[in-house]
Amino acid sequence: MTQDSTSLDSLRREIDSIDESIHDLLIQRSALVERIANAKGETITVLRPGREAEILRRLLARHRGQFPRMALVRIWREMIGALLAIQAPFAVAVQSSGRGPDFIELARNHFGVVVPLQACRTAGQVVRAVADSEASAGLVSMPAGIEMADEPEPWWASLAVGSGEAPRVVARLPFVSPPLSSGVAELPQALVIACRDHDDTGDDRTLVVLETGPDVSRDRLRAAMAAGGLESAGLLAICRRGDAWLHLIEIQGHVAVGDPRLARLAAQREPVAHVSVIGGYATPLPPESIP
Numbered sequence: 001m002t003q004d005s006t007s008l009d010s011l012r013r014e015i016d017s018i019d020e021s022i023h024d025l026l027i028q029r030s031a032l033v034e035r036i037a038n039a040k041g042e043t044i045t046v047l048r049p050g051r052e053a054e055i056l057r058r059l060l061a062r063h064r065g066q067f068p069r070m071a072l073v074r075i076w077r078e079m080i081g082a083l084l085a086i087q088a089p090f091a092v093a094v095q096s097s098g099r100g101p102d103f104i105e106l107a108r109n110h111f112g113v114v115v116p117l118q119a120c121r122t123a124g125q126v127v128r129a130v131a132d133s134e135a136s137a138g139l140v141s142m143p144a145g146i147e148m149a150d151e152p153e154p155w156w157a158s159l160a161v162g163s164g165e166a167p168r169v170v171a172r173l174p175f176v177s178p179p180l181s182s183g184v185a186e187l188p189q190a191l192v193i194a195c196r197d198h199d200d201t202g203d204d205r206t207l208v209v210l211e212t213g214p215d216v217s218r219d220r221l222r223a224a225m226a227a228g229g230l231e232s233a234g235l236l237a238i239c240r241r242g243d244a245w246l247h248l249i250e251i252q253g254h255v256a257v258g259d260p261r262l263a264r265l266a267a268q269r270e271p272v273a274h275v276s277v278i279g280g281y282a283t284p285l286p287p288e289s290i291p
């Protein structure tokens, strides 16, 4: 045996030993998640998107060496998805209209190969599947502009009338943007909904629906929000409900349903007659942070 093949053999034995350590740790992690699942008890969903975001941010911040960050994310997404599925029956309803195949890919990349995906034609059907507990979570397209929906009302407006048990937005995908495939001009953006509140991870956006009369400018809305102590990060979409206009607005930071700033905004009465928090998400990592 040559010197080279001896050292190759010994390097491979080291790799075998590392693989076994990784495997043992995976088995240990899985056992810990089972204990977490027992501790969660009767909660409505096992999904904790804020915790998932914190895990990925922490690992990416400490990462070093040649192993690609995108591959690190992929491994953890696969592991977390599999560990969601061992905690409870877990399925994701995915909107198949519009950029349907892209949304399926987005859901697969995020939830991994184990979690079953259920195609639903419209976003409204995804909301209903989650509300009726036919799916544990749903993936719907990121609203943009004035909604010309194939439903009486865009999906996000239906969340604004929901009770505490109704689906809410809990995550935005992709959390870490993969490189664009050839021929794809831009990545699809989607929101994850589930029957739980959005988490506070320290770097978040909140989605609110503001109800106003007609002809309220963006500047006026922004000023009313600022007077209430809320910083708008942008108007995502608007739609009409009878004589009222509904504005879907992204707010900087985590704002919980009972936040006094929302009450201050609604107390002004003009221009905002009503405010509903429909969820929020951990701010996705900028693509440039994943070289």
Ligand SMILES: O=C(O)C(=O)C[C@]1(C(=O)O)C=C[C@@H](O)C=C1
Residues within 6 Å of the ligand: 033, 036, 037, 046, 047, 048, 049, 051, 052, 055, 079, 080, 083, 084, 087
């Ligand atoms: O921390 C939890 O609540 C878990 O269920 C564990 C875990 C994980 O694998 O780390 C899995 C799924 C959750 O969405 C978040 C995290």
